[in-house]
Amino acid sequence: MLGKLAILLATLLVTLQLTAAFNLVVPAQERRCFFEDLEKEDNIHVSFQVGEGGHLDIDFWVSDPNGIFVEDVKKSASASFLHVAKMNGKYEYCFSNVFSTITEKSVGFNFQAVRNSAWQNDEIYPLLCIPCLSHPADPLEKEIRELAAGIEEIRNEQEYTLARERTHRNTAESTNSRVVWWSLFQTGILFLICVFQITYLKRFFEVKRVV
Template sequence: MGHMIELTAAAKECFFEDLHVNDKMTVTYQVGAGGNLDIDFWLSDPQGLALRKDLKSSTGTISTTAEVDGRYTYCFSNEMSTLADKLVSFNVHGLIYVEDDGTIAPIEREIRDLAGGLQAVKDEQEYIVIRERVHRDTAESTNSRVMWWSIFQGIVLVATCGWQIYYLQSFFEVKRNY
């Protein structure tokens, strides 16, 4: 399931997952809008030791297998930014450890592998949608700037032509002294 949060400037958001020994958790995230599209991310174990830390990253995938029971914490931080808010999309996937003592049917094992692959495709698709939105916004912004620059150049051109006509007309005008 995908989540989307808005990190205001100089803010931090943390989330928790309770895991048991050998449970696996994967967090995928991407910054969809704001500033330089970068955030700080870290994952820590129940004792507070950092398992992974990504600084100024725009996207990432972090997986961990629980070595101890407890609450694992993952945080997104925009504390390095003083002005820009960031929009972060993330997914958390978990796999509860079931010991394979040979009684799991091969078809069940294949279904689990397919479910993992399907989840990876879904994550990639969500990432592509966010990147497409960012690129579309950039293209629309560029288009707007080009339009206003062209209008400005047209006004300057008309003003320059008007000034030149006035100047040439006054240059050829005969001055009469009585």
């Protein structure tokens, strides 16, 4: 039982170390790119949510070492991608705000890389010192990997949901602020109209004396 717990703990720690959450600001007419060295059969998972700026949209793409787009979306508020590397090399993923002339965009995104070589080369197993892990085809290993993948998927969904909640909250607060200021503006206009009407009517009913 302790051995299983140790395997699960180490697996989750290794998986979580390969996951990162970021927030960045992409100025108008610019883009922000990141690079990741991957080996064939490595998995990368990227999800993002535009939190602030303009119509809450941005361009996003992932390109392989040959510069060919493997994922590409235009003016999207949010998206999630899972890609399996087809070759070794440096992969690039970018957030582009080139189409915007004035407004900068605030983007929150999660990046996860699952190294296939770490499992195949038993890089995790020596840390555990458990003989039963010497067989890559062990059903226990398979179950643990599936459990770790499921936990990471849940974690990514939670972060995605939090990002969407933050976006909707900012939109609601912005709308509320606009309603308040518009109401104050209307109240001011109404007050000025009332003052004008009272002044005008007062002058209209004044009796002019002829000297």
